[in-house]
Amino acid sequence: DAMVIQNPRYQVTQFGKPVTLSCSQTLNHNVMYWYQQKSSQAPKLLFHYYDKDFNNEADTPDNFQSRRPNTSFCFLDIRSPGLGDAAMYLCATSSGRDTDTQYFGPGTRLTVL
């Protein structure tokens, strides 16, 4: 089955220790998204890629970076995690065409100690 895969599912890191989250997709979608979601809140868009074109949301902190080395993979780097970065990180994809629906991976739960 075509799907969006995220690894790891759970990540524990220490305050200030860099961490990388990964996302891969077999849907062959052009667009990939990274969201941050905290408890009882709406998902917050951090970035998206249309193919290789990177789009950063205006209020995404500089501490968050992203890479998309190819169509299938996308990475989220948190350079110096703070306690406030503990959250669920969601990767989503969409085709990039007019009737655009976003499909989510299972998420990575990040804990910062």
Next chain:
Amino acid sequence: QKEVEQNSGPLSVPEGAIASLNCTYSDRGSQSFFWYRQYSGKSPELIMFIYSNGDKEDGRFTAQLNKASQYVSLLIRDSQPSDSATYLCAVRGDSNYQLIWGAGTKLIIKP
């Protein structure tokens, strides 16, 4: 700033009854509307999308869109305990690649 509003709940509905979830949005020009279901600790899962005024049915789910009044609703017929989850409403923003999200309504189906 464009906004999507949902009642946070919890909305408690007896098993077998109809659950009605509502969402209002601020941008009159919005064209695309999505309902996602999210179980606790899991990621959002698409239930339905709707683009045109009126009703769209898929199994036990019906989405209703009223652009004049700027609201979209989701009806769940014959509610089951497995429908207990948070339901997120999302509206397409300025670009094709941006969704404006509501904070979700927590639905509890009581056996």
